[in-house]
Amino acid sequence: MPRTLINVSNRLPVTLGADKITKSSGGLVAALEGLSRDEYAARWIGWPGAAVEPDKQPEVEQTLIDEHGCLPVFLTREEADAFYEGFSNSSVWPLLHYMPNYLRYEPAWWDEYRKVNQRFADRVLATARDGDLVWVHDYQLLLVPAMLRAARPSLRIGFFLHTPFPAYDIFRCHPRRRELVEGMLGADLLGFHTFGYLRHFRSTAANLLSVETEITRVRTADGHRALLGVYPIGINAPKFDRTLDGADHRERQEKFRHTFEGKQIVLSVERMDYTKGILHRLEAVDCYLAGLEDRDKVKFIFVSVPSREGVEEYQELRADVESRIGRLNGKYATLHNSPVHFIHGSVEFADLCALYSIADAGLVTPLIDGMNLVAKEFLACQRDGAAPLILSEFAGAAEELFGALIVNPYDAAAVGKSIAQALAMSPEEKQHRTGPMHARVMRHDAARWAKSFIDDLAAGDGGEADHDTAADVSGAAPQLAQALRSGAPVEMFLDYDGTLRELERDPATARPGDALRALLDRFAAQPNLAVTIISGRTPDDLDAFLGKFPFGLIAEHGAAMRAPGGGSWQRQDEQVDYGWQALVLPILRLYEGGTPGSSVEEKRTSLVWHYRRVDPEFGAWKAKQLAETLGAVTANTPVQVRHGKQIVEIVSTQISKGIAASRLLAALPQDRQPALVLCAGDDTTDESLFTIGSDNLLSVKVGPGPTAASYHARDPAAFRRFLMDALGDGRQPAVCPAR
Numbered sequence: 127m128p129r130t131l132i133n134v135s136n137r138l139p140v141t142l143g144a145d146k147i148t149k150s151s152g153g154l155v156a157a158l159e160g161l162s163r164d165e166y167a168a169r170w171i172g173w174p175g176a177a178v179e180p181d182k183q184p185e186v187e188q189t190l191i192d193e194h195g196c197l198p199v200f201l202t203r204e205e206a207d208a209f210y211e212g213f214s215n216s217s218v219w220p221l222l223h224y225m226p227n228y229l230r231y232e233p234a235w236w237d238e239y240r241k242v243n244q245r246f247a248d249r250v251l252a253t254a255r256d257g258d259l260v261w262v263h264d265y266q267l268l269l270v271p272a273m274l275r276a277a278r279p280s281l282r283i284g285f286f287l288h289t290p291f292p293a294y295d296i297f298r299c300h301p302r303r304r305e306l307v308e309g310m311l312g313a314d315l316l317g318f319h320t321f322g323y324l325r326h327f328r329s330t331a332a333n334l335l336s337v338e339t340e341i342t343r344v345r346t347a348d349g350h351r352a353l354l355g356v357y358p359i360g361i362n363a364p365k366f367d368r369t370l371d372g373a374d375h376r377e378r379q380e381k382f383r384h385t386f387e388g389k390q391i392v393l394s395v396e397r398m399d400y401t402k403g404i405l406h407r408l409e410a411v412d413c414y415l416a417g418l419e420d421r422d423k424v425k426f427i428f429v430s431v432p433s434r435e436g437v438e439e440y441q442e443l444r445a446d447v448e449s450r451i452g453r454l455n456g457k458y459a460t461l462h463n464s465p466v467h468f469i470h471g472s473v474e475f476a477d478l479c480a481l482y483s484i485a486d487a488g489l490v491t492p493l494i495d496g497m498n499l500v501a502k503e504f505l506a507c508q509r510d511g512a513a514p515l516i517l518s519e520f521a522g523a524a525e526e527l528f529g530a531l532i533v534n535p536y537d538a539a540a541v542g543k544s545i546a547q548a549l550a551m552s553p554e555e556k557q558h559r560t561g562p563m564h565a566r567v568m569r570h571d572a573a574r575w576a577k578s579f580i581d582d583l584a585a586g587d588g589g590e591a592d593h594d595t596a597a598d599v600s601g602a603a604p605q606l607a608q609a610l611r612s613g614a615p616v617e618m619f620l621d622y623d624g625t626l627r628e629l630e631r632d633p634a635t636a637r638p639g640d641a642l643r644a645l646l647d648r649f650a651a652q653p654n655l656a657v658t659i660i661s662g663r664t665p666d667d668l669d670a671f672l673g674k675f676p677f678g679l680i681a682e683h684g685a686a687m688r689a690p691g692g693g694s695w696q697r698q699d700e701q702v703d704y705g706w707q708a709l710v711l712p713i714l715r716l717y718e719g720g721t722p723g724s725s726v727e728e729k730r731t732s733l734v735w736h737y738r739r740v741d742p743e744f745g746a747w748k749a750k751q752l753a754e755t756l757g758a759v760t761a762n763t764p765v766q767v768r769h770g771k772q773i774v775e776i777v778s779t780q781i782s783k784g785i786a787a788s789r790l791l792a793a794l795p796q797d798r799q800p801a802l803v804l805c806a807g808d809d810t811t812d813e814s815l816f817t818i819g820s821d822n823l824l825s826v827k828v829g830p831g832p833t834a835a836s837y838h839a840r841d842p843a844a845f846r847r848f849l850m851d852a853l854g855d856g857r858q859p860a861v862c863p864a865r
Contacts, residue, residue: 128167130258131580132250133158136210136266138172138196142742146798147174147189154263157362157576160739166259166580167506170196171249177203199249201242208238214266215434217300222265222289223401223494224297228439236302240269243309247273256280257719259583262313264288269305272312275350285313286357289496290522291323294330304334311335311346315583317357319497319522324354329340332742336629338667338830339742345830349840357579358526359497363571366506367438369479378480386484389425389463390549393485395478396492396501397433398470400443403493403518403535404430408450408466410491410535413542415458415465422463424549426489427481430470444470482507487548490523490536497522501530502567505560512560514548516541526566529559596838597846599826606824606852608805613654614801619787619815622661622671624771625828631738633663637671645846646675648853656690656800658790662775662785663812664729665695684786685731699731701769702780706763707733710776713755721748732777749774770809783807784814791820805835806845 136837138154139705147157156167174196178186183200190196190250201209212235220228247270250260261284262270272283287310297303310316318324328339338345342354369375396402411426418424434440448468455464473481482488493862498521505515505527517523518529524532531544551559591628609616623629623636626645638646649657658678661668665681665688672679679688685699700835707728714726714735723739735752737745753769756776760767766782768775787805794800805815806826816825816834827833837843 128165129162129584130255131158131161131168131485132171132254132260133168133263133429134171134246134250134260134267134270135263136173136214138174138190138198140169140174140190140194140196142174142186142276147186147194154572154576155362156361157572160571161573161577161580168195169253170194171205171246171253172196172199173201174198177201177206181248197249197253199242200247201245205238205242208235209242210266211434213239216439218265218268218306219289221297221300222287222292224290224292224443225401225494226296228400229299231301235794243267243269244273246270247277250274251277254278254281257282259580260284261286261580261583269309270312272309275312282583282586283313283690284317284579285310286314286317286579287323287327287496288319288359288468290494291318291327291330293326294333297326297330300332303330307331307334308346309610311337311344311350311352313352314586315353315355315579317355317579319356319358320525321356323496323522324356328354329741329743336631336738336742348844349830353582355579355582357575358570359575360523360571361499361502361506361567362571363506363568363573365475366479366503367568369476369506370483370509372476374476375480375483375725378476379484382480382484389423391481391484391487392426392487392489392545392549393429394426394431394489395473395481396433396490397431398440398444398447399433400439401492401494403491403859404428404443404447405450406493406535406538407489407491407541408447408454409538410541410545411466412454412457413539414545415454417542417546421458421465422460424465425463426466427485428466428468429473429478429481430468430484431472432470451661462767468595478503479507481696483509485513487513487544487545490521491518491533492521492529492543493522493535495521499523501527504565505563508560508564512553512556512564514551514556514559515563516544526570527563528561551652578821596827596833596835599839599845602824602826602837603848603852606802606849607854608653609802610655610852611854612801615798616655616802616804617791617800618649618655618657618804619660619783619790619806620657620804621783621807621809621812621815621828622659622663622668625806625812625842625845626659629738629771633736633738641843641846645849646672646677648850650676652853658690658787659814660684660786662732662734679791680783680786682729682781683783684781687786687790698786699778699781702778703764704731704778706760706765706776706778709759709763710756710765713752713759717748717752721745724748730777731781734776735774736772737774738772743860745772755782768810770811775811777811782814783812784816784818787815788818791818806839808842 139150141150178200187198190198216230246267259282263286271283274281274283331337331344332339344352451466452469454466458465482504490498490501491496501517501523515530517532518535519532531548533541533544620626627636627642658680659672660680662683663681665686668679668681676691678690686695686697688695710733714733717735718724718726721740724737727734737749749769752774753767756767764779766779767774802822802824803820805825807815808828813834825835827835827838
């Protein structure tokens with residue numbers, strides 16, 4: 127039985143007419159039609175592209191379902207304006223295309239964008255069943271994956287971004303940057319056109335959300351793993367073959383050849399968009415024509431498809447383009463030729479194929495483009511003449527089409543020289559360059575792209591998932607709750623940062639929040655519970671954060687202790703030799719100077735190199751180098767080098783959290799021996815807690831990663847909920863001896 131695939135995009139593949147609904151054609155439509163119906167049964171959810179009066183919506187919806195297999199999301203004109211023209215195209219689109227100068231943001235747009243994304247998600251949830259595949263498309267629906275995951279984790283959710291994804295320093299300009307990235311990370315599989323875009327997204331997620339990342343994977347704070355993949359989209363190759371084989375194709379070719387007889391044709395086809403570099407292209411044409419003696423022999427055909435004409439920036443662009451073309455024609459026109467022929471409007475597909483096939487060169491020079499299918503369409507039509515392609519290095523297609531003349535669209539003079547080179551190219555060189563590109567474009571088409579993505583989505587991790595042996599902490603709740611209700615002594619040794627409290631980029635700001643204070647108050651009210659907070663922080667830090675609570679405190683991984691209820695700190699390291707610090711500190715200072723954002727913390731018992739404020743990838747790379755260097759330097763000294771969460775710490779082997787906890791347990795009187803010992807931490811420095819010698823140990827690792835603990839919690843919030851649930855309703859036994 128075929129598996130259900132729900133395709134979710136901003137627009138449905140239909141056009142609403144006054145009295146009928148017609149199917150639209152496009153690469154995505156062709157891609158899904160190319161899927162085997164034995165493997166996948168596809169449905170489509172999206173906006174029909176126009177406002178429909180409420181009283182007509184039921185009729186339109188039924189027609190869309192019955193005749194086109196589509197489920198509509200109806201939007202009013204006002205909703206569409208704010209969601210689509212406003213937030214999507216005036217706020218997100220400019221940043222995705224590296225153009226923050228065009229960014230406009232209005233809070234009302236964001237509110238509408240979020241509401242419309244929820245409408246799309248609700249439409250999916252109303253029709254999807256557990257285990258269905260859901261494929262969400264593009265920048266208009268960035269929030270939908272996380273909305274779906276929150277409501278139905280059993281769905282397999284894919285997301286594909288059809289635009290570029292910029293570097294972190296660009297994307298961070300958006301006021302809602304965090305929410306947008308979190309929305310995308312709800313997907314199980316995120317697809318990008320190129321590895322560069324994938325790398326930028328991964329870096330942005332790491333910087334904004336402080337999540338763990340690998341080359342093709344992001345693990346979110348709640349433990350969800352989002353896979354990242356590269357899937358360069360293709361064209362509807364069979365449609366081009368059918369058109370080129372059609373009876374009227376040669377007739378259209380001959381018509382255009384007669385119209386432009388005696389001229390070499392340079393063809394440019396793009397939407398009217400500031401990302402497409404049309405003004406820069408016209409400047410290159412100016413450079414080329416300025417050095418040309420016989421201007422009667424060349425004709426530049428610019429086909430400009432209208433786009434987002436309701437957006438002010440696009441209206442201004444069209445006016446600039448038309449003005450510039452007028453000046454060029456005025457400057458270089460002869461009695462027999464105006465060099466630039468400009469068409470602002472849509473061209474029939476058959477005519478477009480004929481233009482592609484008779485052109486002597488294709489000029490595709492966007493300033494930035496996710497892929498640019500025009501380049502691939504042009505090559506699809508190069509069966510015989512093998513006209514060369516001039517292609518911007520900033521189009522995603524440049525990473526595939528190696529036979530093109532690759533240019534920098536900002537260098538008008540160089541583009542002009544490439545035009546001259548293309549038009550002077552020998553037939554042999556044209557065929558050598560263009561033939562392999564034509565074959566690749568026809569082979570790696572839209573159907574192959576879609577099947578590749580969907581098969582990967584259906585397969586999941588493909589066996590590459592993390593192999594955590596620890597069980598979910600929820601399984602330990604009955605054991606802890608029973609021990610607390612019994613009235614017998616219970617001991618807890620709990621790490622602070624990353625365990626009870628979320629990590630902060632600035633450790634000084636990590637004071638207990640409302641949720642943690644409520645938990646700590648519950649601890650204090652439980653008479654049979656003894657809590658010890660055991661941390662790598664200094665005594666001063668722990669006093670400032672937790673001093674008012676009646677808990678035991680252990681600082682600097684066990685080097686100093688403070689008894690429950692206050693009092694002075696007692697040193698535990700009088701016999702420890704710290705002479706190794708003089709050897710290690712200069713090395714840490716060297717790395718501090720070479721890694722902007724890092725810092726060195728000097729403690730009595732340890733030295734710590736922090737890189738929370740460093741770019742995550744750069745910081746992890748430098749930390750690995752530092753750990754290896756320190757390992758070699760300290761090989762014959764009694765120290766341990768620990769590469770923890772955004773730190774590298776050097777501490778004496780005579781000091782550890784496990785040693786400190788074991789000492790406290792050994793000192794307990796016989797009548798105070800605990801019925802249960804709970805140890806919890808999130809870092810490599812906490813692993814020694816999970817191996818202390820106790821027959822009734824309950825050990826919990828907070829966060830992802832390999833561990834010796836028996837249980838794991840996804841994050842500090844999940845661990846706090848586990849503890850609160852175990853504490854119950856607050857009614858406690860009457861008697862329990864104090865430590």
